[in-house]
Amino acid sequence: MSANSELRIMRGREWSRPVRPARREVLSAVPELEEGRPPLLFVPGFGHGAWAFAEHWLGHAASRGFSAYAVSLRGHGGSEPAPEATLRAYAHDVVQVAASLPRQAVLVGHGAGALVVAHALARYPARGAVLVAPVFGGWGVLGAALRRNPAGTLPAVFGGPLRLNRGQLFSRELPDEEARRYVGRLGRAGRRAQWALLGEPVAEPAVGAPPVLVLGSPDDRVVPASTLTRVARRYGSAPLLFPGMGHDLMLDARWAEPIDAILDWLEKEPAAH
Amino acid sequence: MSTSTDHGRPDPEATSPASNSDGRPVSDRGDTVCVIGAGASGLTAIKNLREHGFGVDCYERETGVGGAWNWRHDRSPVYASTHLISSKPFTQFPDFPMPDSWPDYPHHGQLLSYFERYADHFDLRSHIWFGTEVIRVEPVEGDRWDVTTRSTGGYGPERTARYAAVVIANGHNWSPKLPRYEGLEQFRGEIMHASSYKDPAQLRGKRVLVVGAGNTGCDIAVEAAQQASRCWHSTRRGYWYAPKYVLGRPADQVNDSLLALRVPLRVRQWLYHWTLRLTVGDLTRFGLPKPDHRVYETHPIANSQLVYYVGHGGIGPVPDVARFHPYAVELADGREIDPEVVVFATGYLPRFEFLDASVFGDSAGAGRPTLWLNAFTPGHPTLAVAGLLQPDSGLFTLSHWQTVLFARLLQARRDRPERATAFAQRVRDRAGERYSGPVKDSSRHWFEVGHADYLRAIQSALSELEGK
Numbered sequence: 168m169s170a171n172s173e174l175r176i177m178r179g180r181e182w183s184r185p186v187r188p189a190r191r192e193v194l195s196a197v198p199e200l201e202e203g204r205p206p207l208l209f210v211p212g213f214g215h216g217a218w219a220f221a222e223h224w225l226g227h228a229a230s231r232g233f234s235a236y237a238v239s240l241r242g243h244g245g246s247e248p249a250p251e252a253t254l255r256a257y258a259h260d261v262v263q264v265a266a267s268l269p270r271q272a273v274l275v276g277h278g279a280g281a282l283v284v285a286h287a288l289a290r291y292p293a294r295g296a297v298l299v300a301p302v303f304g305g306w307g308v309l310g311a312a313l314r315r316n317p318a319g320t321l322p323a324v325f326g327g328p329l330r331l332n333r334g335q336l337f338s339r340e341l342p343d344e345e346a347r348r349y350v351g352r353l354g355r356a357g358r359r360a361q362w363a364l365l366g367e368p369v370a371e372p373a374v375g376a377p378p379v380l381v382l383g384s385p386d387d388r389v390v391p392a393s394t395l396t397r398v399a400r401r402y403g404s405a406p407l408l409f410p411g412m413g414h415d416l417m418l419d420a421r422w423a424e425p426i427d428a429i430l431d432w433l434e435k436e437p438a439a440h
Numbered sequence: 441m442s443t444s445t446d447h448g449r450p451d452p453e454a455t456s457p458a459s460n461s462d463g464r465p466v467s468d469r470g471d472t473v474c475v476i477g478a479g480a481s482g483l484t485a486i487k488n489l490r491e492h493g494f495g496v497d498c499y500e501r502e503t504g505v506g507g508a509w510n511w512r513h514d515r516s517p518v519y520a521s522t523h524l525i526s527s528k529p530f531t532q533f534p535d536f537p538m539p540d541s542w543p544d545y546p547h548h549g550q551l552l553s554y555f556e557r558y559a560d561h562f563d564l565r566s567h568i569w570f571g572t573e574v575i576r577v578e579p580v581e582g583d584r585w586d587v588t589t590r591s592t593g594g595y596g597p598e599r600t601a602r603y604a605a606v607v608i609a610n611g612h613n614w615s616p617k618l619p620r621y622e623g624l625e626q627f628r629g630e631i632m633h634a635s636s637y638k639d640p641a642q643l644r645g646k647r648v649l650v651v652g653a654g655n656t657g658c659d660i661a662v663e664a665a666q667q668a669s670r671c672w673h674s675t676r677r678g679y680w681y682a683p684k685y686v687l688g689r690p691a692d693q694v695n696d697s698l699l700a701l702r703v704p705l706r707v708r709q710w711l712y713h714w715t716l717r718l719t720v721g722d723l724t725r726f727g728l729p730k731p732d733h734r735v736y737e738t739h740p741i742a743n744s745q746l747v748y749y750v751g752h753g754g755i756g757p758v759p760d761v762a763r764f765h766p767y768a769v770e771l772a773d774g775r776e777i778d779p780e781v782v783v784f785a786t787g788y789l790p791r792f793e794f795l796d797a798s799v800f801g802d803s804a805g806a807g808r809p810t811l812w813l814n815a816f817t818p819g820h821p822t823l824a825v826a827g828l829l830q831p832d833s834g835l836f837t838l839s840h841w842q843t844v845l846f847a848r849l850l851q852a853r854r855d856r857p858e859r860a861t862a863f864a865q866r867v868r869d870r871a872g873e874r875y876s877g878p879v880k881d882s883s884r885h886w887f888e889v890g891h892a893d894y895l896r897a898i899q900s901a902l903s904e905l906e907g908k
C-alpha cells in the first residue's frame with residue numbers, strides 16, 4: 168500500500184482495450200427538496216448488491232437532504248451477470264455511474280467496495296470519499312477469514328464463491344431473522360476480482376485530492392482494527408470507530424450511527440461542499 | 441480542492457485604483473486566472489484550475505459552452521452528420537468517461553451534451569461570462585495580464601481586468617482557410633467554405649465539387665455522393681483513407697495496442713499498408729492518386745465510406761483545381777468540369793487577434809506561435825495555450841493534461857519558485873519542439889502531434905516539475 172503519488176497519463180492498454188459495458192442496477196433515494204448538497208454514491212462490497220444500502224442508508228441520507236444512489240457492481244444484485252469481472256471493470260462501473268450524476272459525487276465504498284472506490288478515485292475526481300470497513304486485500308484478510316469461517320472462505324481460494332456468515336457480518340443485536348434474510352441475499356464476486364484481492368492491489372493516487380473518511384468497527388470480524396488504522400493513515404487521518412458493530416455497518420442493528428457520522432462529516436468538511 | 445477565491449463571477453464595478461497604460465481603470469482580480477473560451481479546452485482549464493485551488497474567470501463570446509461542438513454557434517464547423525473520428529476511449533476526458541450506452545463514434549449532438557454535462561457536473565458555468573469577447577490581452581509588470589473584454593458584437597463599453605495568469609483556449613477550427621484561384625471572382629456557381637456547410641439539403645440534386653481531403657472534405661464528399669446529382673472530389677495529393685474499424689475493432693484502438701507495445705513506426709506503417717492491401721486494395725485503379733507519403737505522415741483521415749462511394753462511382757476523384765472560368769472549373773490535368781456548387785474543405789487557420797504576435801514568438805503574425813509543448817511561451821511564465829494541437833487522436837485528453845500541468849506550474853510558482861524557474865528555462869530551451877514522426881510539409885501540419893509522443897512529453901514535464 169505504498170503511496171505511489173505520480174499521476175499516470177499514458178494508458179495505452181486501457182484505451183485500446185476498453186472495459187466491456189454491462190447493464191447496471193442503480194437504486195436511489197432523493198430528497199424532496201434539492202438543497203445543493205453533493206450526491207452520494209454507495210458501492211457495496213463483494214457479494215453485496217445495491218439492496219444492502221437500499222435497506223436503510225439511502226432513505227436516511229435522503230431524509231437529511233442528500234441525494235443517495237447505490238450501484239450493484241456487475242455480477243451482483245440486479246446488474247448483468249459477469250463471472251469474469253475484474254477489479255478494473257468494477258471501478259469502471261463506479262466511475263460510469265458517478266459521471267452520470269448531475270453533480271460531483273461523494274463515493275462511499277463498503278468492504279471490498281472501498282477498494283473499488285479507491286481505484287475509482289484515480290479515474291474520477293470525487294467530491295470526497297468514505298471507506299467503510301475497507302477490505303484492501305492481502306493475505307492478512309484471508310487469514311482472518313479462514314480462522315473465522317474456514318468452510319465459507321476456503322473455496323474462494325480456488326476460485327469458488329466466498330460465503331460470509333452471520334457471525335462475520337453482524338453483531339448479536341441484529342435479530343436472527345433479519346440476519347438470515349441478509350445472508351440469504353449475498354451473491355459472489357467474479358473469481359478474477361477475488362483473486363486480485365489477495366495481491367493487495369495498490370490503487371493509483373486519487374485525482375482531485377478529495378477528502379477521505381475511514382470508518383469501521385473494532386469488533387468487525389472481517390477487517391481487523393489495525394487495518395482500519397493503516398488505511399486511514401494512508402489518507403492522512405484516523406478511523407472513526409463504532410464499537411460493537413459487525414462488518415456490515417449499513418445493515419447491522421445500529422445502522423443509523425455510522426451514516427449519521429458520514430453525513431455530519433460531509434456537512435462539516437469544507438472541501439466536500 | 442480547497443478554494444482560495446470563491447466568488448463566482450467578477451463584479452464589474454469593483455474597480456481598484458490600478459489603471460492601465462492609457463489611464464483606463466483596471467479591476468484587479470488578484471490571484472484569479474483568466475480562461476479565454478468555453479469550448480472543450482476552456483472547460484477543462486476551468487475545472488482543473490479550480491481543482492488546484494485557483495479562482496477562474498472565463499470569457500466566452502458565444503452564449504453556450506461546447507465551442508466547435510455547439511452547432512448553434514455561428515462559427516461552429518460541424519455539419520449535421522458529423523461523428524467523431526476518434527473512438528470514445530481516446531476522445532473523452534480521462535476523468536469523466538462518456539456513457540457506456542454511447543456508440544464507439546458518437547454524434548456531434550452527443551458531444552455537445554457531454555460538454556454541457558461536464559460543465560454542470562463540475563459546476564463550471566458560474567465561472568463563465570457568456571456573450572463576452574476578449575479583444576486584448578496585454579502583459580503587465582509582475583508577469584500579470586490585462587484582459588480587455590466587451591459584449592460580443594461590439595456593443596457596450598470595454599472593460600479591463602488584471603489577472604495572475606491567462607489560459608488561451610480559443611480553438612483553431614473557426615477561421616476558414618480559403619485558397620485563391622485565378623478567375624474565382626468570375627465563377628457563376630455557388631461557392632462556400634465547409635464552415636458554412638451544415639446540411640446535405642444544400643447539395644441535393646446539384647453538381648458538386650468538393651475541394652480538399654481532410655476529414656471534412658471526405659465527409660462532405662460522402663454526403664454529396666448520396667445527395668448530389670454528381671460529385672467530384674479534388675485533392676492535390678493522394679491520401680491513405682483509413683477505415684474506422686479494422687480487425688473487428690475501432691482502428692485507433694488497434695493502433696494503440698501496437699503503440700502500447702512500442703512497435704516502431706516503420707513496422708506499424710508496414711502493418712497498416714498490409715491491412716489496407718487486404719481490404720480496399722490499390723486505390724489508384726479508381727483514379728485516385730498514389731499517396732506521396734507514407735501512412736501516418738499526414739493528419740489521419742478516418743472514413744470508411746469514401747472508398748466505398750468511389751467504388752460505386754458516386755464520387756469522382758479529380759486532381760487539383762487550376763483555375764475557375766465563369767461556368768467551368770479547370771483542373772490541373774487540363775480537364776474542365778461544370779459544378780454548380782463548390783465546397784472548399786480546405787481547413788482552418790489558428791488566430792489570436794487579441795494578442796500582440798510578438799508575445800507569442802510569432803513575429804510573422806501567421807498564427808504559428810513558437811511554444812514548448814504547444815502550450816508554453818518563452819518569457820511569459822503565466823501564459824498558456826490549451827488545445828492548439830492537431831492530434832492523430834482525440835484532443836480532449838491532451839488539453840486536460842495541458843491544463844493540469846499549467847495548474848501545477850502555477851502552484852509551483854507560489855510554493856516552490858525554484859522549480860517554476862527551472863520550468864521557465866526549459867520553456868526557453870525547448871520552444872518549437874515537435875511531437876510527431878515525420879509529416880508532410882503543409883500549412884496544416886505544423887501543429888500535428890502524435891498523441892502518445894505528446895502525452896509522454898507532458899508526463900515527463902510533470903515529473904520534472906514535481907521532481908520525481
Ligand SMILES: Cc1cc2nc3c(=O)[nH]c(=O)nc-3n(C[C@H](O)[C@H](O)[C@H](O)COP(=O)(O)OP(=O)(O)OC[C@H]3O[C@@H](n4cnc5c(N)ncnc54)[C@H](O)[C@@H]3O)c2cc1C
Pocket residue numbers: 476477478479480481482499500501502505506507508509517518519522523524525526531572573574575609610611612613614656794826827828833834835836
Ligand atoms: C468537423 C470537425 C470535426 C472534428 N472532430 C474531432 C474529433 O472527432 N475528435 C477530436 O478530438 N477533435 C475533433 N475536431 C477538432 C476540434 O477542434 C476539437 O474537437 C475541439 O472542438 C477543440 O476544442 P477547443 O475548446 O480547443 O476549441 P473550440 O471548440 O473551437 O472552442 C473555442 C471557444 O473559444 C471561444 N472564443 C474564441 N475566441 C474568443 C474570444 N476572443 N473571446 C471569447 N471567446 C472566444 C469560441 O467561441 C469557442 O467557444 C473536429 C473539428 C471539426 C472542424
Ligand SMILES: NC(=O)c1ccc[n+]([C@@H]2O[C@H](COP(=O)([O-])OP(=O)(O)OC[C@H]3O[C@@H](n4cnc5c(N)ncnc54)[C@H](OP(=O)(O)O)[C@@H]3O)[C@@H](O)[C@H]2O)c1
Pocket residue numbers: 522523524525526613619620634651652653654655656657659675676677738739760785786787788830882883884
Ligand atoms: N468527423 C470528424 O470528427 C471530423 C470531421 C472533420 C474534421 N475533423 C477535424 O477537424 C480538423 C480540420 O479538418 P479539415 O478537414 O476541415 O481541414 P484539414 O485537415 O486542414 O484538411 C484540409 C484539406 O484541404 C487541402 N487543402 C488545403 N489548402 C489547399 C489548397 N490551397 N488547395 C488545395 N487543397 C488544399 C489539404 O491538403 P494538404 O494535404 O495538401 O494539406 C487537405 O486535404 C482536423 O483536425 C480534422 O481531423 C474531424
